[in-house]
Amino acid sequence: MSVVKRVSMIFKAKANRALDKMEDPRETLDYSYQRQLEMLTQVRRGVADVATSRKRVELQMNALQQQQTKLDGQARTALGGGREDLAREALTRKSALQSQLTDLQTQYQSLQADEEKLTAASQRLQAKVEAFRTQKETIKATYTAAEAQTRIGEAVSGISEEMGDVGMAVQRAQDKTAQMQARAGAIDELMASGALDDVTAQPNDDIQRELDQMGGSHDVDRELERLKGELDQGEAPREIEGSAPGAAGTAGNGQAGKAADQPQAGDGS
Amino acid sequence: MIVRILGEGQLAVDDAMADELNQLDVKLEAAVNAGDEAALRPILAELLARIRAVGTPVPADTLEPSDVILPYADASIADVRGLLSDEGLIPG
Numbered sequence: 001m002s003v004v005k006r007v008s009m010i011f012k013a014k015a016n017r018a019l020d021k022m023e024d025p026r027e028t029l030d031y032s033y034q035r036q037l038e039m040l041t042q043v044r045r046g047v048a049d050v051a052t053s054r055k056r057v058e059l060q061m062n063a064l065q066q067q068q069t070k071l072d073g074q075a076r077t078a079l080g081g082g083r084e085d086l087a088r089e090a091l092t093r094k095s096a097l098q099s100q101l102t103d104l105q106t107q108y109q110s111l112q113a114d115e116e117k118l119t120a121a122s123q124r125l126q127a128k129v130e131a132f133r134t135q136k137e138t139i140k141a142t143y144t145a146a147e148a149q150t151r152i153g154e155a156v157s158g159i160s161e162e163m164g165d166v167g168m169a170v171q172r173a174q175d176k177t178a179q180m181q182a183r184a185g186a187i188d189e190l191m192a193s194g195a196l197d198d199v200t201a202q203p204n205d206d207i208q209r210e211l212d213q214m215g216g217s218h219d220v221d222r223e224l225e226r227l228k229g230e231l232d233q234g235e236a237p238r239e240i241e242g243s244a245p246g247a248a249g250t251a252g253n254g255q256a257g258k259a260a261d262q263p264q265a266g267d268g269s
Numbered sequence: 270m271i272v273r274i275l276g277e278g279q280l281a282v283d284d285a286m287a288d289e290l291n292q293l294d295v296k297l298e299a300a301v302n303a304g305d306e307a308a309l310r311p312i313l314a315e316l317l318a319r320i321r322a323v324g325t326p327v328p329a330d331t332l333e334p335s336d337v338i339l340p341y342a343d344a345s346i347a348d349v350r351g352l353l354s355d356e357g358l359i360p361g
Contacts, residue, residue: 002294003301007352008338011275117276124278127329135332158332161273169276169341 015164016157025152029136032156036129039163043122046170050118053177054111056184057104063191064101068094074207081214090207100187107180114173121166132159271327272320273335275352276342280324289319290337301353306346317342 071094078086135155143151270287273279293316300308317339327333340349 002291003298003349003353004290004294004337004339007340007349008335010353011338012334121276121278124329128332131330131332154334155332157334161334161338165273165275165278172276172341 011164012157012161015160025149026140028156029139029152032159033129033133033136036125036132036159036163039166040122040125040129043118043125043166043170046173047115047118047122049177050111050115050173053180053184054108054115057108057111057180060184060187061101061104061108064097064104068097068101071097071207074211077211078207078214081211083210083214086207086210086214093207103183104187107183111177111180114176118169118173121169125162125166128159128162270336271333272324272337272339274317274320274339274341275344277321278329279327279331279333279335280320281327282320282324286319286323290316293319297349301346301349304346309346309349313340313342313344 071090075087075090075094078084078090132155139151139155270282270284271279272282293312296312297309297316299305300312320339340352344352
């Protein structure tokens with residue numbers, strides 16, 4: 001037998017099986033309705049789970065993007081200051097984040113699609129459960145057990161099939177979500193451990209520290225140049241000329257600042 | 270006839286589609302029997318795309334069983350085999 005025929009047959013058989021046990025067909029109606037309500041709760045929970053997962057991935061994506069922007073800015077500053085080695089380091093870290101980000105983007109799209117599908121499935125089931133409830137009351141009020149049999153058959157089969165489908169969709173979404181949660185957890189751990197180059201969020205942002213030092217000495221250099229320019233024009237006051245070489249000497253010794261392991265105030269962004 | 274695409278709902282499809290559906294089904298079966306994942310993907314995609322193109326969504330408050338049930342779009346060979354086994358993917 002063909003694949004499609006077998007899938008159809010087995011699916012229906014399985015979906016209807018639970019209901020065959022009922023002696024009074026009217027009992028079947030109540031039992032089925034109970035199952036429908038449970039399934040509705042389940043599918044709504046499924047939608048919520050997927051949404052939570054999607055939001056978590058979204059937060060991680062934002063965090064990674066922020067780090068990338070920061071590293072990009074650091075590379076720019078480093079290059080502007082003639083520190084190509086630092087710029088290279090920042091860009092290397094930035095590109096390491098990109099593969100994580102790409103992975104997260106794929107996950108995000110997948111979760112978004114799942115969420116939409118499940119939401120639609122939830123609405124379909126809701127409409128069918130509502131229709132079933134109306135039919136159920138009519139059948140119970142109108143027919144004896146014997147008469148109800150045929151009337152019940154189609155309604156129950158139809159909704160059982162829907163429940164089988166929705167149940168499967170929820171199950172698949174949950175399995176997938178669980179996998180993604182595990183991966184998201186791994187990324188959180190990597191971020192916490194600093195292995196994902198979360199340098200900018202930590203006090204021990206080595207690139208930023210070097211940049212700050214570099215920035216300091218550059219300011220002094222610029223100031224010096226300005227003063228020299230003023231002197232050349234014969235406009236500079238004498239006392240500034242005296243203080244400038246001392247300041248340059250301190251700032252120029254870049255290694256001295258490295259020993260002080262102080263958090264950088266500029267990291268808060 | 271009413272066709273259900275698992276995960277997507279029911280569509281009313283003209284009975285005249287049966288022949289085309291059967292032809293794709295034969296290919297689908299060959300792919301599943303051969304365990305050929307690469308072959309399954311385009312066939313399943315074509316099958317579902319055809320049904321979506323010619324079908325009209327059945328109103329959500331209809332309680333009619335489907336005549337044909339098709340695997341969901343991203344079903345793997347293993348998934349299809351699961352659907353074909355009694356122990357399969359359908360929650361009891």
